Structures are given as C-alpha cells and as structure tokens.
Amino acid sequence: MQPRLSVIVHGRNVQGRIGACLDALTAQASEAFEVVVAAVGASAQEVAAGRPGVTVVPLPEGADDGAARVAGAERAAGRWLHFVHSKDTVPTGAPRTVADRTAELPDGVDVLVVDHVRSTWRHQGMPSPDGRILARQGRRDLPLADTPDLLKVTPLLGNRVLRAGFWRAHRADLAVSDERFAAHAALLDAERVAALDHIALNVTELRAQSLPTGPPERRYEVIDRHEALLALAMDRGAGPAPLAALYDIMLGDCLRVVARERLPDPVRREFFHRAARAAVAWRPEGHQHPGGLEGVRRRLLEEDAYTKYRTFQTLNRRRREARAALASRKHKVGLKVRDLRYRRELDRPVDPDLAVFTAYWDRGVACNPAAIAAKAAELAPHIRPVWVVSAANVPLLPPGADHVVPGTRRYWEVLARAKYLVNNVNFPNAVVKRPDAVHVQTHHGTPLKRMGLDQLDYPAAAKGLNFHSLLERVDKWDYSVSANGHSTRMWERAYPSRYTSLDHGYPRNDVFHSATAADIRAIRDRLGVAPGKRAVLYAPTHRDYEAAWTPRLDLATLADRLGEDTVLLVRGHYFYGGAASPLAGLRRSGRVVDVSSYDPVEDLCLAADALITDYSSIMFDYANLDRPIVVYADDWETYATTRGVYFDLMAEAPGHVARTQDELTELFTSGAWRDDTSAGAREVFRRRFCEYDDGRAAERVVRRVFLGESEASLPPVTPLDQRTPAPTPEEAL
Template identity: 70%
Template structure:
C-alpha cells in the first residue's frame, strides 16, 4: 500500500500528520508526500519517504495525482496534510486489504472528526459500515447504496491503484465530494472496515479564506455531474435514489446553515431547484413532515417562501426551547425541593449506597465490600446506583436506583453509607452523620487529582475546585500499599482517614481455589494445558480510540496454537468498535473487553502483558509473571505524568518492541529467574496490605465501628498463599 499525503503545510499540521504515519509505518507500506510549497517540502524531507515537490498554488487534486504517479503500491490511500492516521490505522487497513478478493476496488473505513476544541470518540459512519460488515458488494446491491451516505472523503477509503489509474479522469476530479462518491459508483465491488483509521481535522472557518459564490455553486455542479455519471454508467435505481436524496438534503442544508449574501443564496437555491427537478428519479416520493415541505419548496424554486418557512420554524423552535428550559428549571426546583425535604428526614443507619465506575456495574472494591457486608453485617441494606443503560445487566434481585429518578434522590439523602470507587455527583450533599467511603480503583502510577495540574493532556476538562469539594466529603480512603496512601494524600489533600487495609477486590487472589480457576477457564473456552496470557493495556489521554499496540495476528502466529491471548480493552473505549473481530475466528484470541469481573480473567491466565495499567499491581498478588510492553513509555510519562519510573522498577521483564516481547514469550524467559526477582521486589512494595482479608477489615472498621487494633492484622507477604496457577489447578 502507498499512503499519499498531499497538500500545503496548513497551520503547521503537516508535521503531526506525517508523524502519525511514520510512527507506525509497516514495512509493506510506503509513504509518498506530495508537498505543496517550500514549507511543506522541508517538513516532508525531515520525515522521510518519497517526497514529490510541488509549487505553491498546486491544487489538492493535482497533488493527489502527482503523488499517485510516484506511488508503487497495489493500493492507494490519500491523506490530506491536515489530517492524521489513528493508532493502528495502517495495520487495520492492511489486514482488511489482505482479506478482500481481486474484484474489490475500494475499501471504505470509518473515521473520527476533530476540531480545535475536541475529538469525537466514536466513528462517524459506524452504523452504515456495520450494515455491510465483512461482505464485499457492488454499490447497487442492498445495503451498499447507503454507503454513499458515508462522509465523502478520500481519506477514509483505500483505492486499488489499477482502479485509480484506469478511472483517473473521474477519480482525480478537483471536487473531493465528487471523487469520493464516484469511487463507490465506479467500483466493481466495495468492502468495509468498521474501525476508525483516520482523524479528519475540521479547521475553524474563521481561520480559512471566505467561500466564494462560485465555490458555493460548484456543489450543485458536482452533484449534477454525479447524476450524469450514473446515467452514463447505467447505475441501478437504489444508488440513484440515495444520491438524489443526498443532493436535495445537502443543498438545502447549505441554504439553511451557511452565511451567504442574499443574492448568492437565491442563485444557489435556483440552481439546486433546477437540479432537483431535472434528476428526480422515476416514482420518487418526497419524505413526509417538514422535510417534505422543504423539498416541495425547493422543487418549486420558491426561495422567498422557503425563507419564510424557515423563519417560522426557527420561531417555533425558540418557543419550544424556552418552554423546555422553563420546565427544566421547574423540574430542577422540584427535584431540589424533594431532595432537600428528604435531607431533613433522619438518616437510615441501615442503608448503604454503592457505586462503581460511574454507575456502570456491581464491581471492583465496592462490589467486594458489599458482598462481605451481607456476611458480616446483614442488617445493613445495600442499594446500587446503576445507569439506565446498564440496568439490564444487573444480577437478578439487586436493589438499585437509577440516577435522576425520584427514588435516587430520596435514597441518596437518607443513606448512612455512601461507597464509591470514583466520586458521587457534585449535587450530593454530605450530611454530618453520613459516611463517605472512597475505595479508589487502582494503585497510582499515573498522576492523579491535583497532581494533574502540570499535565494539561491529562487534566483536560477537570474542574479542580469542584474536585476538591468532592474530596472534602470523604471520610475514609482505602489504600492497598504505603505508596498509594502517600500519593492519595498528596493528590487529594483533605481531612479523610486513610485505611491501610488493602483492596477488597484483591481478596479473591488469596481465596480462590483450583476449582474456581478451572471453572473460569471453562467459561472462557480455554482447554486444559493451554497457556493463556492476559493482555490488558491502559487508556491513553492522547489517543481517541483504543487499538492494540501489538500486531496480535503476528504474535499469535509466532506463539502457535498452544497459546491463547485474552485481550481486554480499557473500559473508557467501551463504545468503540472492537478491532479484534478479525482475529477471534482463529481461536488464538479471545476478546474479553466486556467480561466482568476482571479478577476472573487474572485467575484464568498464566501471565499478564500490560503497559501502564494499574492491573499490574493487582495481578502481582498472584505471584505470576508480568511483562511490561512499554513501546511508548517516554510519551506516556511526559504527557500523563507518572509517580515513579516503571522502567527502573518493573514487575518483570520489559519489552520495548514487539520483537522483544515475542522473544520473551516464545522462550522460557517470560518466567525465568530474572522475572521472579523483579516481581518479588515489586510485590514487597505494592502488595503490602493485600492478604485476602481487606474487605473484612473495611467492613469491620467502617460499618461495624471496630477500632483499628481489633481488626485482623495484615499477614506478612511470605505468610500468604496466592491462588493456584492454572497449571497447578489442573494437576
């Protein structure tokens, strides 16, 4: 494949564009930069690859064509100089290209959009691409016509080089919308890739030259030329109906949303009207409702009536918005009234509210504490806060409340105990006789709380004043080790009491037996004797979506059928399309991103591969090998901030490249004496309070009021016996 970066160095964006390519360039991919102007050429030369120097004033279309002429790849992927490839994008595209038959001319992928303010976190075209899935289809075969509705860009599709050169007159059109949609119309077959592979940067309109009248009219012209193309090619009715709909909707959107002089807007409307009448498909029926009225006014070339209709709609919308806002204010006042009325009621000494991971599930330290509570203090009634979206996933019979409901505020007001591994909303009042227990959800390697002030990437969107107000509500803070205690007190300075009792969620690592481990492996489909390696990377603040940093296909191929990878993406990326779909069918990869609890995955595995995730501290309790795959440690440490140098004090072997990791796993080095020595040092430091009785200590101290000296003492590390390994469990 040839990645053809093209254009000017607009607003200094070419360098990060090229870095996004060169930082992950597989050997079977070449970089060709069609650099317009001296500045772009200087940047391109510094980043390597093939550089095609072009004079100032060269259009994007001419730059694409010049780059394509120098490209040697079987496939061409055009990337605007302002955009970026997402991590794992080239590998994902390559894998998809390798999987398509020779009849496929276009592979259409998903993308993200970013502005100066923010970046989308989910693919813009995911729904449309998912309908096609792994099939390859001609554009006329359902549901492929709807692919014309995907963003009309060249950066979100790869074109077979022979297809490009054979149809260069059409595909090299100056209008990118035309070229992108013509590619789908002309292709013999189209395949899809649901993973977002490119970040399309939308520049602030105020930073760009004003759009001329002729550029406005060019949109109508481009749609008409697409209609002519379909007429010439004998395109089936399905795509023609979709494109007609896009033309009508798209041109009306320009009139409604873009600021144009009235004369330009009137002429644009007139041209769009003529196109709508000229190309209306036979038997076409207008949509109903307001959109149908707009279409009729367009077909009638009734510009003045259209403007009056829009103005009336705006007035109605404004009136409805004002009414909604009024109702919202009234609703808020009613909620506040009910909540504050409930706050005047006595605290229910036998009521405890639990939440984990922003109301996602019964999980983590709160889950382990709630379970122990039913054993040691059954008179205290646990109620879980669960979001509406996750309500159906609750274990049967779980008493719960949904945020924002009437019962939610009543329970939050009356509860004696409030337990969370993050923070409760700002609106939750701290009553003098209520107890707030902060359990946290990991040992900190990365900077947290106020320590993020010096790291804007990590602190983006944080309101530190509000954070401090939430911290001031804590009565207790649970800690797994002295390192955590010090870091929490530094990052979250307030009056709470630190409970050096261990993490309750880690009790299972000393409580589980051989039968438990066999049962988990059976549920996961891991055969006895097969090595299972858990791969659990962390979230990166500087990445929009999660993509494995490893070439999992190559790794599993090298390790063979005797090894299975349990791959778990960070829960921050739970809504993103899984990049693992193509590997599941091999049987060597199991996607466990949605599997809960994570502790069971740890028990089922023989070793852990992670980067900077806090799972390493928990997993170390099992005294099993941990490998740190730290290919971007310097970047992570610089952008996120860290409390200690993991490279100097790792839990086991460190691999900085995939080759190093593969070598460790392909030999016995992953569990050698050096690994055990590093792990022993790591366990002494970070498994300090975890001994299998953390939940009991927390319940006795917080819920039963027992004094510190009466609690079960923490067992010394050498006196603890972790759960058996999978090998021991099957012996």
C-alpha cells in the same frame, strides 16, 4: 513479490503532520503492502527521505492533491491503491487487514469502502457515522445500483481503496483535486463495490481558523460539483436509486451551506437561487420529498422562495428555543418536586442498618464496594445493602440483589436515610451529607496518572471537570480506602479534606490471596483457555486525549508471532469488525478472546500467566499475584505530558518495558518476559504498591466502618514476604 496493497501518502507537509503518518506506517511494515510518498514541497520530502522501505516521489510546491495522487500511483506496484492524505494517519493493523480483504475479492470488484475515525485538535479517534452502512452490506460485493446507501458514506478518497487497473482506467475522474467529487465518482465508475466494516483511516480535521480562506463566492462550487456528479451518474447509467441518493445528498449539502455557513447575504441569496435551479433541473422523476421540516425546506428551495425560507428558518429557531425553555421549566419543576421529597426524607431518622453501595457510576455490583458488601454480609449481617444500578444494568445484577435505579423515588429515599454510603467514585452533587451518615470512598485504582486537583495543569485530563464541585463532594467523605502509602499521599494531595485514610488495602484484591487452584481452572474453562495454554492478558488504559479507542497493537501479527500455544485475552474496545478481519480466524480458534465486557476483571487476572498493559492501574492489582508484567509504552511521553503522572513508569516499571511491537514480541519469544530482571523489578514494585494488600483488606474495612472497631484492634497487615498469592495457572494444573 508484488505487494497486494500500495499505501500512497500524498500532499504537502500540512502543519508538520506527515511525520506522524509515516511513523505509523513504517512501524508496521509488511510484505503485504508498500508505502509510496508523493511529497509536495521540500518540507514533506525531507521528512519522507531516508525512511526504510518507503518510496519517495518528489513534487514541486505548487502541485495539488490530484497531481500528487497521479504521481504516487504511477510509482505504486500494488494491485490495490489506498490514498492517504499526508495530514491523516493509518491505524495499527489496518494496512494488513485491508490487504487481506482485497486478496479475497473476486475480479470485477473495483472499490473497497472502509470505515474511518476523525481527530481534531481537541479529540482523537471519534467514530464516523458510516459503520452501520458498511456492516449492513457485510461480505457482499455488489453493483452500486444494488447498494446506493454507500453514496452516503463520508466522501473521502481515503476510505475508498481502489483496484490499480480501475484507477488507471478512470484517472480523469479520480485524479481531480476535489476529493469529494473523486470519492463519489469512484463509486459511480465502479463495476462492483465491496465493503469492510473496519477502521482503516484516521482523518485529521484541521481547525478551520488555521486554514486559508477563499472568497465566499467559492461556495458556488458545491452546486457545480453535485451537478457534475449527477451528470456522471446519468452517463454511467447508474440507475434510479443512485440518482435519487445523489440528489438527496445535493439538497442536503446545499441547505447546510445556506443554514450554517457565514456568508454575506447577497452571496447566500445567490447560492440559494443557483441551488434552486439545480434542484428543479435534476429532480428525478417521481422523487418524493421527506416529511416534516426537512420536506418543507426542500420544497421552499425548489420554489426558489428565499425570503420564505429565511422566515421559516427564523420561526423554526424560535420554536426550538421555546421548546427548550419549556423543557427547562419542566426540568426545574421536576427538580423542585424531587428536592421536596428528598428533604422530607432527610427529616426522618437515619436507618442505622441501611447501607447504599454503588460502583463505576452505577454500573453494578463490582470493585471494592462489592468486596466490602460481601464481607459485611459475613461479619455484619445486620447491615442491609441496597445497590444503586442504572436501568440498563439491572438485568446483570445477581439474583435477589436489592437495588434502586438513579432518579427514582426510592433512590432518593435510601440516599436520604442510609447510615452508610459506599462508592468507588462520587455520589451526585445533590446528595446531602447528613451528620450521622458515613461516606466511604473506596477509589478504584492506584494513581499513576494525576488525579483531582493535580489535574489543574493538564487540560486534556481536566476537561469538563468543575473543581469547586469536586471539592464539595470530597468534603462529604468520612473515609478514603488506600492500597499503599503512595496512594494515601496522592489522595491527600489531590483531594485535600478532613477524611480519615483507611490504610487497609483494596478489598477487591483480597481474591488474589484467597483464590484456589480449582477457582483458577474454572475461570480459565469459562474463558475457553485450554489446560497447558499460556494466557496473556492485554489490558490497555484510556487516553484522555482520545475520544474513542485507538488500537496500539496489531494483535493478528502478535498472535502469529507468539504461536498457537498462547491465548491473548484482550480487554479493550476495538476488536476488528467483520468476518474478513485477520483476527476472525484467531477468535474462532480461541487464540484471541475478547474479554472487554467480562466482569469481574479480577477473574481475568487470575486466569492470566502474564499481563501486558500500558499505564492502566491494573498493573498495581496484578502485581499482588507476583506474575510477570510487561509494560507496552509506545506513547509514554505523550501520555505523561498530556495526562500528567506521579512517577516515571519507564524507570520504575514492574517488569520489562517495550516501546515498539517488535520489542514486545521479542520479550515473549525470547523468554525475557519472565527472566530474573523482570522478577527483580516486580519485587521492588510490589513492596511499594502492594503494601497493604494481604487478603484481609475487606475485613479491616468492615470491622472499622460497620462494626466500629478501633484501628489498633484490626488484623495487622501481613508482611509481603509472608504472603502466599493464589497459584499460577501452571501450578493450578
């Protein structure tokens, strides 16, 4: 059967990256697409050889990217072609999504434009600026004259998927080594263009210092490329809107070269003169320059006024520096006024009944602080709670909740006068620790990954962290709440100071022992999970070495394999966009539910029959329910190496471990996810990490901190064997 899509990986093995590209593709093999590798040089061919289902086209070392694309396309059998450079990768699920979308496109559509993310040596998965353009086009397929903004999409051939017949008809334009020319030419040559607001490419931007440099005069090629594109647009009868868009792109690119690139002044001056000639020669009739500074730059370019332009550039830089200095002075004055008011409030007596609560960097009423505040209202009603909440999250507060917004006058007043300050992260550095105030650090998870000072040896985790300031904040703590002995030891190691550890359990986990069958039925009803359906919560964690979310599972395929009786509750931030996504139908049918913004997360745990996670601390909380947990650890070695961990999760997991999606699927389809081996591992895990979580943690914290009761008088921790977790969804029926 002819595949709908051919993914053509082309080029040499740049910095040894082709292996990662092929690993990502072969791990998601499907009848919907094939993989063809046009490998340049022995190194790339050696990596590609022997991979199942991969067609390898060997090319000599000197072959350029254009020749590689031609060779790969000649061997491709797909109706559509997706060219992926060997240094880049394809996200999980993307080939199937693209193949499904191309299958829906009518005849006459030649190009499908997709979204991408960028990765550098420092950050992974940074979003592109193209999503809003693609989303605006939506499901329509249009001639370029009706959608000229697509010319503003990042010029990569890898974010244009081409109909095979279209490629053959316009190979002369598309097979050139200059990828930027080919990317624009694809749109100019196309009869109609469609868009897919979905990430189908992860572009690796190589460090400039690692790439060979050519003579500075090669920058003249930027002008040559744009003039060739404008000539092509006129030859194709593209119309006024695409011509205007290409003209604006040319001017923008040329001015960026002049302003930002390090060129010898004679080369920069000559580049400016050539760009000026092109600007005049190709200016569309009636074209209007934008207003403001950009308009001034473009007019100076058209006038070929290089000296004026450089003077303007210098004056503008000085103007920016002056504005920045003025803003800095105003900021410093504002800080002085704030400090004066704050210091004045600090001279007033502490209010013994005032408590300030906040969670997750002022997100709202959540986590351990919320559970403590609720129990304090019951056991210590004299305490007046005030929540610190960001302005954006104020509308989400429970009705009647007293709150302050960070930076306001009352914010500093309550921070200065409160007896109790409760947080699951840290208060700002400017907050003064008064001798008679009590700071409670509740934390918000059990540490698998390295924390605090233990991050010193892990740059990916520690980026931007000032350890001296961190320790100053830690020194303000009076109490540190812990869920288990492991946490207590790790907190004392990572945050060394004189605080008292409260080995009382996590207050937020009390609900896992107090929730009733009626509560669980109500939660599932709110989530749209029908009675009798199996709900699986998928809750992966963030990677510090990734700047944005990177999908690790093909949820459409997973949902298909698990069957119609399973609902996937997905707590991530990568839902495939657009109605063309293979998840769209699954979402409409309720088989996949996006719970990324659902709070509280404890409700999701109560609603789920099982948990799939990777390295998230949610596994420690969920274990209190004594329900199956499956760890999906496709990048454990990378995570452990870059983030640092306190123990080997692969050897001490709370259930089965899957290293690939096929293994994960097999665990559920075979029933092994809840077998005796899983239960045995979970039992060992619970004894270690659910040590103090017996349903009375909040009570112990409130009695100890707010009521001043002695440690010996607090309710003792109920042994694990004597606890009764909340009923499972099956029991709740």
